[in-house]
Amino acid sequence: MAVNIIGITFLCGTLVQGFIALNNPTSYTPERWHGTLLTFAIALFATFINTYAASQLPSLEGLILILHIFGFFATMIPLWVMAERVDAKTVFTEFSNISEWPSTGLAVLVGQIAPIFSFLGPDGATHIAEEIKDASKIVPWCMVATALINGTLGFVILITYLFTMGDLDTVLHPPSGFSFISAFNNALGSAKGATALASLILVLEICSAISILATCSRQAFAFARDNALPFSSFFANVNPKSKIPVNAVMFTTTVTLLLSLINIGSTEAFNAIASLTVGSLYLSYILSIGAFIARRLRPEPLPRARFSLGKFGLPINIFAFFYLCFAIVFTFFPGQRHVTLQNMNWSVLVWGVVVVFAIVQYMVHGRKVYEGPVAYVQKAQ
Template sequence: MGWQCAIVSIAYLAGTIIQGLIVLNHPEYGMERWHGTLLVIAITLFSIIFNTFLAKRLPFVEVLILILHVCGLFAIIIPLWVLGPRRSAKQVFTEFNNGGEWNSAGTATLVGFSTTITALIGYDCAVHMSEEIKDASETLPKAMITSVIVNAASGFVMLVTVCFTLGDIDDILATPTGYPFMQVFYNATESLPGTNTMTAILVLTLTASTITEVNPGWNIPLNAVMVSLAVTVLLSLINIGSTTALLAVVTLTIGAMMSSYIITIACVLLRRIRGQPLPPHKWSLGRFGMAINIGALCFLLPVFVFAFFPLTSTVEPDTMNWCVVMYGGILIIAVVYYALRGRHHYIPPVALVKREM
């Protein structure tokens, strides 16, 4: 559920950011929701084509995206450092904006995690390539941890940079583009080409995130790819009728991912507490494993709960976070399916591996 919604979320962000660029460059443009839906479908179709016909080019493209990811960070923060307005350290680190009118800054911060936590999820996607990597049990954990460290460090630099160069908060929140970061870029550079270039870096990296690792040729799960295309297109149509409903799907990505992480880590922690041996492995967290598992759950559990909160304390039908309804409905369907059919027909991958051996 998390990864299926993630495709929609990423494509929706990329598509609506493109819409925001159009508004910035052509103020007379009338932004329509169905325009955004068509952009979402276009980005998804590009990803599907890449996952089928152009799969052989994926390693080359991955190298280009890595270069863009690293160089793009400096291409964005350097213009902000040089040209952007300056806020004081006191403003950046001590002032809080409780725009949702919650009863405390702490609650507002926890609710705000639902929009920022996306930078810390999705690293498990590397596991999807486990069958294509040598020594996957050792290589993948190292790759995941390295990714978290590198991206957390670069993300922190970006966050601090943006906070110091925000300028007037009310001004950027009122931007007609729909994305305050785009207004921050424009206010700093006062240049449409400069803003377009900086924003294009984000659009390209987002679009690249919708492309999944597959084997060359047609040796791919084509049925699953086509189902993902169909689901993404159908979910994107929701935007035509209600942006609020589609944003609930975007938030559902976070809730679904968090719950899968919680279940996985809790199962490992339970075995540690009971003194039961973990499956054979080449890499582990060592003697800090239990402490890290407990710390991870202490962080994930409140984030999971607050992912279902609306962004404002005063809730109307058009400001309600409806992802809790979607999450509950899908969970009920999944449990019923498992009880009636799934548990009688599912063959785990380990059983297949043992059979081949």
């Protein structure tokens, strides 16, 4: 849970560092501890919103959606109007295997990790379903709408970026650390203008951190309520005034802050933990969809649902299951063929340790006390 928050808060922190480096190329040297402190600041701000300002979170989410759409046009229009363009042949027919994999096809498969990361978390709405009116209908539609809207906007952004990013070598080694900031800088010819545009993305990323903390803390709360965490009664406590699981929020934030400290000592170790997000979420999707497929293939009728894909449901589930099983393999590949201690993707090691620990913990202790959501619902009824 905390791993999901680390990724987004650290991204926000390093974005700020990128802004400083862009505007002060000769006087600022980014340090690891700078990024860690900025990560702390973003995480604590998200915690404040999720506790003391939690009552305003629904209204804030509406504003975030408006900013999301506005930010798309605000960042794309300058590129459409002002940036130099490459020809369509270069965009659609030229491939660069800069990671030196044996084939371009393999390079593409390894490179899909980035777009996979962009589409992670569609399950986020399910973790706050208990706080949503008419959740059985609203939550599935929100998940579908999220994929359709962001998939469409993301494709437009991708094509725009490919046409306007400029020299590939320059983009791959940007002074700010972020190639999209360099694209803005090249288009506008102004570091301050590029910073202003990129700041919109920073604001949206901070908003994402707020939402991710809300969903992850609800996961911690739900696990504690089902006796799946140590000190479950403490973490399952709900503040009687705000109706927020404050202890679960604080627990999630604390783990995030502690893990963020690893970056000061070793960037490689920190990246190994942060990159655990993709593999761990994909495993959870595989288990969930796989169980659902097995249930649908049985002759017994399914419980009545207010949202259904009808006859397309099972084929979509099967396709998703096999794609996830295929893609999860490449989430553990290193980014480059020639591997060193620095560029190795250590997430496979961390993922394996976490999975083994979870299995052992369940066999030794969890199966004796864990009840699960079905038992909770039956008790509530």
